[in-house]
Amino acid sequence: MISFNLEGVRFSYTDATNDLIVDIGKWSVNPGEKIFLYGPSGCGKSTFLNIISGMLEASEGKVEVLGKRLDQMSPRQRDRFRAHHIGYVFQQFNLIPYLDAVANIQLARYFYKGNDPIVIRQEIEELLFTLNVSSSDWYKPAQKLSIGQQQRIAIARAFINKPEILIADEPTSSLDGDNREKFMSLLTALVAKNHTTLIFVSHDKTLSKSFDRSEAFSEITKVGAE
Numbered sequence: 091m092i093s094f095n096l097e098g099v100r101f102s103y104t105d106a107t108n109d110l111i112v113d114i115g116k117w118s119v120n121p122g123e124k125i126f127l128y129g130p131s132g133c134g135k136s137t138f139l140n141i142i143s144g145m146l147e148a149s150e151g152k153v154e155v156l157g158k159r160l161d162q163m164s165p166r167q168r169d170r171f172r173a174h175h176i177g178y179v180f181q182q183f184n185l186i187p188y189l190d191a192v193a194n195i196q197l198a199r200y201f202y203k204g205n206d207p208i209v210i211r212q213e214i215e216e217l218l219f220t221l222n223v224s225s226s227d228w229y230k231p232a233q234k235l236s237i238g239q240q241q242r243i244a245i246a247r248a249f250i251n252k253p254e255i256l257i258a259d260e261p262t263s264s265l266d267g268d269n270r271e272k273f274m275s276l277l278t279a280l281v282a283k284n285h286t287t288l289i290f291v292s293h294d295k296t297l298s299k300s301f302d303r304s305e306a307f308s309e310i311t312k313v314g315a316e
Contacts, residue, residue, distance in 0.1 A: 091156055091157045092118055092119070092120060092154075092157070093119045093121050093123070093156060094117065094119040094155055094287075095118045095152070095154040096114050096116065096118070096142070096152065097115070097116050097151060097154075098114075098115065098116075098151035099112060099117075099141065099148050099151035099152065099153055100112060100113050100114075100148065100150050100151055101113075101137060101146065101149045102149055110313050111137050111313065112134050112137055112138050112141060112148075112313065113311055113313045114138075114151070114310055114311050117310050119287060119289070120287075121254075121285075121287055123288075123302050123303060124278070124281065124287075124290070124300070124301040124302045124303070125288065125289050125302070125304075126290050126292070126298045126300075126303065126305070127290065127291045127292075127305055127310075128291070128292055128293060128294075128295050128304070128305075128306055129291075129307030129308060131293065133307050133308065133313075134307065134313060135259075135307050136259055136260075136291070139257050139259050139289070139291060141153060142155065142160075143172055143178060143257055144163070144172045144176070145168075147160075147161065147165070148161055155171075155175070155176075155255070156255070173199075173202045174202060174251060174253075175253055175255060176256075176257060177248030177249055177250075177253035177255070178248055178256075178259070179244050179245060179248045179256070179261045180244070180261070181259050181261060181263055181264070182264065183241060183243070183261075185232040185240055185244060185247075186232065187231060187232050187233035188232075188233065190228060190232065191218065191223065191227060191229070191235070191239075191246075192214055192218075192228050194232055194243055195218075195243065195246050197247070198247045198250050199250065199251065214246065214250065215228075218243075220280075221242040221246055221276060223243065223246070227239055237264070237265065237269060238269050238272065241261070241265070241269065241273050241276075245280065249280055252284065254286065254287060255289070256281060256286050256287070256288050257289045257290075257291075258277065258288070258289070258290045258291065259291050260291055260293070261277075261290075262294065262297065263292070263293075270297075274297065288301075291307075
């Protein structure tokens, strides 16, 4: 089953056609592909990711993910679909600063079925062990942890529901070179282990060597094209 199939997808925050932020004729991704998507800030990349993850509804067009039409779902249906099938790593990680690592990861199970507390705790601990998060940090507020530990918790949260698809939106932009390399190693290892389709957005084209396919956002959207 194809991971993504988009046809005639357009998005604007207004009704004016000259205010289009996303305008895609056709775009698809096969299962297990690792896609690197790059472009300057403000070109619509994050809006595009929000559409393919179901956080935004396209103004028009077909948005098919894992064989399901997101454009035909209600917001609540899209939320549930995302919880079961899509992991997301945000640019600033979006951890709740006053919650500890375990609680932050548990939040990702809100819309997920099979919420047995014992099973969830075991799965969280396994992920944290895999990602080399010291057990002494599991119950510290996220704001008290290093950037390196926060990034590992963000990855664990994205993978806790065993998603078929992982979306990462500029997750290395605030990291130094050493932490950036560690982050990429951890992320790609988990993606390979779980046979996950990866959509990774960044303005740093040096990261593209880790991916199967590299595309400029301007190549898949008509917005701003000459």
